[in-house]
Structure formats: structure tokens, C-alpha cells
Amino acid sequence: MPDENRLKYDLLVVTGPTASGKTALAAAVALELGAEIISADSRQVYRGMDLGTGKDYSDYIVDGHKIPCHLIDIADPGYKYNVFEYQRDFLKVTAGLKARGVFPVVCGGSGLYVDSVVSGYRMFEVPPDYSLRAELETKSLDELTGMLAGFKKLHNVTDTDTKKRAIRAIEIELFQRREGERQTAFPGMKALITGVLPDRETRRRRISERLRQRLETGMIDEVRTLMEGGLDPEILIYYGLEYKHITLYLTGKVSYEKMVSDLEIAIHQFAKRQMTWFRGMERKGTVIHWIDASLPAEQKKQKILDLLNGF
């Protein structure tokens, strides 16, 4: 790829709602650029969670070339990965790519994860303080909100509308007062952010079609295997969507028919929330270049290459 592209941007982002065809597009672009992909998907980080997370290894093979992909399959199922860890791991990967002179293409639909790296969230490791949590747990949300209001707020948490969030915010605040700021030095990176955008009807249709197809090709078995491997149903429910609803079915809580319809609705609602997040990012000043998902693959790829070249 021409060197001037690398000078203009430090990385490319390809995001969009679920089932929009992000991965194949990102892989096609990556091949063109000799780039590697960094996943931004909060569930594809887990090993053995493939069909349910929409992880499709064949998407990374373009014209017989396998595009390397980072930050998938990096945690055991049962683990609770989070944004802080994502940011930390992301920095490790980008440093490695930079050392090798490889351009990074970030691809995924976890909007918070994408934003955490393109906006450079200030985060630092704050270990859980269980005795503090137990103490705060006895207070009401109003009391917790009151405590937070009296704080100077050294960090940027703004949404404390549930007890769990308010408690974590207080925990971070107190830790920082005690230990001083230990913020991750997050380098400023110039990102070209693109998003694949299907119209609402297409988005819904593709989600429904893909769900049916995955149910027919072993998605139930995948969840069953995880359960038989000793994974607590509670954690599967915590993972949400496919894992949650299929677990409820496998443990006899709902019928197969109800599971399928509940799950379909839940995925539609999730896609809608993803779009709300992206609009929120735009409202705060992030520029997202939307690409019509209905265009032929070649045109979508070309559009991104043109944007990278500044056209």
C-alpha cells in the first residue's frame, strides 16, 4: 500500500450493527493494505463461543489469503472480560503492529470498545474492594448518588443510574484518592472511522435469516457443550443474547418456539441499541463515514480505500 496512507491515519475502523457484513469487508480492505485486523467485539474474545457470537473464521480468508486477527479467542468462557482490559490489550497489539510496520484495521460492533480506543478513554486498573462494596450495598441508590455528587470526580463516569454502577464509581474514586492517578497513557491515534449501514428493514431481515441458519447448524449444541463442560448457566445468561436464551431453553425454562422468538426480538433490540450508541458518538463529535450495506462488495471496499486516500 502507498506510504502516504499510513501517514494520514494511524488506524482504520470498520464498525456497524450486528449482521451488517463488517468482517468480510474489513478483511477485504485489510488484504489490499497488507493490514491486520483487531477485533472490537466483547463476546468474540471467548474461546469456544463461535456460532453464538457470529464468529466466522472463513470471513478472514480473502482470495485464499488468511488475514491475521487479534483479540478474538483470548479468554476462557466463564471469564468476565471488560473495557479496561480491552483497552490494555488493544495497546499491546497496536504497539506490536507498529513495530512491524503493519497497519491496524479495527473491526467490531461493540461500540464502547471502539469508542474507548478511538476517543482514548482515561482508564487505570482499580482492583475490586469487596468490603467497600458490601458496605455500600446496604445504602440506597439515592444515598450513593448523593455521595458521588459530593466527590470531585477524578474519573469520567457519568451514568450512575443503577447501584452497581454507582458503587463501582465510588470505588474507583476512592482508590484514586488513596493511590493517586494511575492512568494508562493512552496515545492519541488518528482513526478513520467507517460504519456499514443497512436500512432498518434489511437489518432486521438479515438478523432473522442468520439466526435461523445458525440454529440449524449447531448453535444449540455449542451452548450445550459449554454447559456440559461445567460452565455455570448463570454466566451463560450473563453473556446475553444467544447464550442467554439458548441456556434458558436447555434448562427447561422456555419452550423451543418461545426461545427462538424471544431471541430474535432480543437481537433486533440489540442492533437498535448499537445504532443508538453510534449516533451518540456522532453527536459528541466523532465522524463516522457510513457505507451503504447494500452496495456490491467491491464498491464498499473501494469506498473505504478512497476515504483512506483522502478522496
Add this chain to the structure above:
RNA sequence: GGUGCCAUAGCUCAGUAGGUAGAGCAACGGACUGAAAAUCCGUGUGUCCCCGGUUCGAUUCCUGGUGGCACCA
């Protein structure tokens, strides 16, 4: 064929002693820096089946249709 019951939001249904209506789910909008596939907040989108009648006024009462369900033949 007869009798009875039902017809109200996308769906399931409530309601109006006659003053044009509201719940749940869905849908839609939003928030969200250690759960983010999570979590939380907000919004009713309507020929009240159709034609007439009574009435100042009918989604509501009455006649007749139409459709559905149940029972009897």
C-alpha cells in the same frame, strides 16, 4: 341451518353507568468510561368491524349485516 358469545393499538386484552380510550408485550427514541450481546430511562403509534337508528353527543344502547369462536342440529 339454530342459539349463544366475541370484534378496541402490530399482538394479547382491559375500559368507557353515553362526553372519541389504556395496560402488558412488540415498536420507536434516548442515556451509558471496569456488566456494553450488559444495564437503565422515556414515548401510545387507534376509522374502538361495517350500514343505519335513538341522542345535543354513540366505541359504549338498539336494528340489520360481515367475520371469528363455542354449543345444538
